[in-house]
Amino acid sequence: MTPPSNNSVTLAVVGAKLDALRDVVEDYIKFQREDQKEITKRVGALEVEQSALKTNYGIWNVVNSIAAIIAAAVAAVFGSRP
Numbered sequence: 001m002t003p004p005s006n007n008s009v010t011l012a013v014v015g016a017k018l019d020a021l022r023d024v025v026e027d028y029i030k031f032q033r034e035d036q037k038e039i040t041k042r043v044g045a046l047e048v049e050q051s052a053l054k055t056n057y058g059i060w061n062v063v064n065s066i067a068a069i070i071a072a073a074v075a076a077v078f079g080s081r082p
Helices: 006-079
Strands: none
C-alpha cells in the first residue's frame, strides 16, 4: 500500500476548511433569517403605533381648531365693547 500523496492530504485539508466555512455561512444565514423576522415584527409594531399617533394628531388638530374658534369668538365679543 502506498502512502497518501501530498495532493490527497492537501485536498483533505481544503475539504475540511470548506466544510468549516459552509458551517459558518449556514450559521450566518440562520442568524440573518431570525434577525429579519424580529425586524419585521418591530416594523409592524411601529406601523401600528404610527397609525395611532396619526389618529391622535388628527383629534388634537380638531380640538385646537375648536379652541381657536372659541378664543376668537370671546375676543370678538369682549374686544368690541366700549
